[in-house]
Amino acid sequence: MKITAILPLSVTAALMLTTAASAQTPAREGTAAARTSAGVANWTTYNADLKGSRYSPLDQVNAGNFNNLEIAWRFKTDILGSRPEYKLESTPLAVDGVIYTTGGTRRAVVALNGATGELLWQFALHEGKRSAESPRALSGRGLSYWTDGTKRRILYVTIGYRLVSLDADTGRPDPEFGENGVIDLKKDFDQDLGDLDTGEVGVHSAPAVSGNTIIIGAAFREGFTPKTHNNTKGYVRAFDVRTGKRMWTFHTVPKPGEFGYDTWLNKSADVNGNTGVWTQVSVDEELGLAYLAVESATSDFFGGKRPGNNLFANSLVAVDLKTGERRWHYQLIHHEIWDLDNSSAPLLMDVTVDGKPRKVVGLPSKQGFFYVFDRATGVPVWPIKETKVPKGNVPGEWYSPTQPIPSKPPVYARNGVEEKDLIDFTPDLKKKALELTSKYVLGPVYTPPIISTPEKFGVINNWAQGGTNWPGGSFDPETGIAYVYACGACISSTGLLPPPPGLSDIPLVVGVAGQPVVMIKGPGEGAGADSPATAPAPGAGSGPPRLAVDGLPLVKPPYGTISAIDVNNGTIKWQVAHGETPDFVRNHPTIKAMGGIPRTGQATYQIGTLVTKSLVIAGENQFTTTPDHPRGAMLRAYDKQSGKEVGAVFMPSTQSGSPMTYMVGGKQYIIVPTSGGNASGEFIAYALPGKK
């Protein structure tokens, strides 16, 4: 393990030369307030705050001037690794005029001058085989900031699953933390991972830091074709921010004798894994609770090795911030077999329901339900009804007879694919869609997976990448309205087949009849800076017939939406198609002959939203070339109240992480993490013209 670092003069000294930033002292130990003073406004955690809001009260950029935004600076991440990255997902932090972020295939940490984008320092761990073997490579989703008013630290998890504490001023590891600033997260894990290089675990998310407590989750390889059901267990741990000492561990898969163990029949909790928390953790510092949105147990689409409801898989769990003890939990999907794992940071909102002030937690989901609970007790704010769901016929599978379906708010994204969802621009297209789908199974939410056969390849669904994925939602703390992006057309077909010898010990993995079953890789797996060559594949992989009709998407628009969900009354206040209609749809002869169609939005799961005093801001994730602009993507602003688009700014590349905003020197900036297609990772900072 080697360290590379650029260590210039201290950040404070560097800033003195270039900006008028003034340091802020936090009210108490923690992540520091995001308040505005002396022309400085901060963004101090991944989601702007520990409540998951992605909200800033700034309003210098507003409906009246959004179209005047121009690029203030750009920071390319190519040099932060052995090769460029094309999947930049990090949201930077802004603290007193300094930008901190991870970036590059090395997942390096950089400090930048917030006014100019100039590099102040850079730090990286070179982890060799351990990072090459990581299930979660690339630049990650970001990092965290902590201060006690004197010490200032940057905390992040490396590709190889090490927690690092850096001095925010210099980028040097904190010698008092762990071993020379580093904790090996593969150790002290209440389970033996065997070889520390190859033991499967990593994480993309930014640590949650509250008071003196750092909370770290876990993520694994893609669960389509796992090697074993007895995978690593995704325990959640907390560490002391000063020493790195482990404070507590929450067993997301209960150990014998622990609550929930008996929800894994035949003692299957002992031999199943995953069940990690790979998305962001939210914290209510007043209630002293951390909210864990737990993913599925091992094997995304087959649970025959884990009969039972499988707590705490697919649950929202509130644990005591100081002890890690469970205060309440709610399982959103019993015995999950759809890859509908919890993907979004819990949104800790203060709203007024039926005239009473309520502290609630809202959770967006891949399945298009927005779950709302009292966040002190876990009691649903509106009834969530156990509803009978179809039982499948996959040999060896165990099915839950019911699933919890919220009565309010209404479903905000497509969560099933039925005949009514199929393309119907013309009768001919509809006919072709029905012909195509006759080879598949269609159905509503929680239609179970099938064995893939030449007659029925799989279930057409919007599961793995549909609805709301890792970018999660955002909300306005002043109004109690949540703003949530969702993909409505991220469809695929899912069927199951036995794996070939040596691939997996699970009887059924994802496959397509007539095609060889091969390992399916996850986000960034085998793509980091240290990833070596592997032997060529023994043949081509799986791929069902295209789910398209005459080159058009199989399902109706909207392909992607932003919904404003009023959590005061459980209604959808407005919903807009987000994103220009894709070129191949807009320019399709059939669509042209129809005289065009309303904006469709775009099918992607990469979109996070930013909320300001008056706007909801999000970019596009697909390149388009229109009469109005050359090849590129737009950063769009919507009126928060109405959803009306009030501005759009050209981006040379596509948004691939969630935007954030801050102020330095009295000027508001918006940073968009971009990458995709021919464009490698780059942070692009926008601001209004003028020197101010």
Next chain:
Amino acid sequence: MKFALPLLFVAVGLAGAAVAQDAGKSVWQGIYTSEQAERGSAVYAQRCGACHGAALNGTGEAPALIGGEFVSHWDTMTVGDLYDRVRTTMPQNDPQSLTREEYADVLAFLLKNNGFPTGTQPLDKRSEVLATITITAEKPTGTGG
């Protein structure tokens, strides 16, 4: 591979000569040969298909390399842009591990699968030459082949 070398000599010579005359060339003008796409098919199966799928539909996080979304993603860019993106980053776990000729063959295979016409000259292996060929998602009206 036995025939690759002499063929390439021809290809480089012809394409090199073509640069000056044919600035503004498009993918609709038959810029690769069916033999090249055939070779590319074999390379694809060995080095690309595990992630991008036998039918180029994509699997997991690896995007589809066929269809409207793929083509419009590269609209108005050049074949050189696409070539260098593939050459410098793919296969993701071992970039630049194919020869330039193999990368050109794979590109020919992708072009064929996306409905762009074959021609009589193979794709060049030089990025700067491929950078003179524009990818246009929509077939230009009045252009043959």
